[in-house]
Amino acid sequence: MIPDYGREFAGRRVLITGAAGVIGRWTAEAFHAQGAELLLSDARAEPLAELGEALGAHTAVADLSTADGVAALIAALDERWRTADILINNAGVYPRTPLATTDRAAVERILDVNVIAPYQLAQHVIGTMTRAGVRGCVVNLTSGAAKRPTRTGGVYAASKAALEMLTRSLALEAGEAGIRVVAVGPGFAPGSEVSELPADHVAKMRAGIPLGRTSGPHDAPAAILWLCSGAASFVTGTTLDVDGGRTAGDFAPAAGQDGSAT
Template sequence: MPERFAGTRVAVTGACGVIGTWIAKAFAREGARLTLTDVRAEPLAALADRLGARAVVADVTEPDGLAAAGDAVRGCEVLVNNAALYPRTPLAETTPDVVRRLFDVNVVAPFELTRQAAAAMIDAGVAGRIVNISSGAAVRPGPTGSVYAATKAAIESLTRSTALELAPAGIRVNAVQPGFAPGSEVSDLSEDHVATMRARIPLGRTSGPEDAPEAVLWLASDAAGFVTGTTVAVDGGRTAGEWKAPS
């Protein structure tokens, strides 16, 4: 079976997280020429070495880091804005500095990288594809994650607005909401917590390494050539509505 992205230049930000690594590996299997960015130098170098990818260390909260990430994504045909922070912080402990940092990483950086990547795509006459990684928190927020939820709601709005603006250039912009994946959060998750979350998912399991990446690959492929400005929830039905497991 031919590789779907053979020779295609693909940039993935936040590549060292669980979802980012899954996405990077999926594109690598399909023959993409990968550029990976992350703030963590050693794991990024190790991942890039395994996948034969270019590695760019970038802290997007710093001007130099954001500039480095911008340089990395210019010239890509597919951009996956995956990098994000998710501190679970009670409202009373959420300071303006925390809010600014979350918006810098989760909203400002993907906006700026989209802007730079799209400008290069337009200059080159490339009908590029941009996929933003959102979260079910955008539509079903929970306690201790209010600012994170707000940033993901902003990303979904940004997805729609940039899709409209870039459509005349043939550039498609979409988003994916990955489902709950054990190990994808900053803190270690107990077995009880994972079991509780699994019980809230109508399809009865947590997200695996093929789920969200397959949606990303589809949106970035010619098969989704008439799809733009949408968000695909790959969450086992978690955000479809209220649900309770049969007793």
């Protein structure tokens, strides 16, 4: 469960990208429950509008794979608040394509959404926070793939590794202004893909998680809220993996659990 932070987040201005996805939606719901004011963004207009209506949140449709999309979101932020107290860079794309057959356009799209857009948004928000004297927080959503790539996700893994290093670099630059920059690596959450995941794939992923379950609606949001709270005021430039131990190392079930010896 997510702790009640009292009025710590009441009225705080929170910008969340990729809000129509499962992690983005859970995070938006968690901040809403704490009384935060939300600006939610996604490239998908219909689910974004539904979420915005459900939470009474401001919304901005933006395709972060394009320079125009990033500029449009920055303009929407400037018009609404001038700055934010918290930026959650959650938007990301994960096409499964082998390195040998991934063309330049696909690589550029992955890097644009997963690295360039978070950088540009963080650059802008850190600048506006600094000028306004806001001691805010930027949270970048990364992945265990930054540490454990898969055969068909090499470019995605590289993009998330770059995002983790970007997190550390931004933290070094923003620290003097009292602004913290951190990353969260959510665990595997069924439904986080655009398409429905096959049951056998979900079972295979679950089997590789030491704690024996997939990520639920409170796991990543609880970590994100804690990192954005005063309780984590001395935490910056680091990545918190909230994945049930999946990135800790290779894991196999104990003998007999799956009907075979290990």
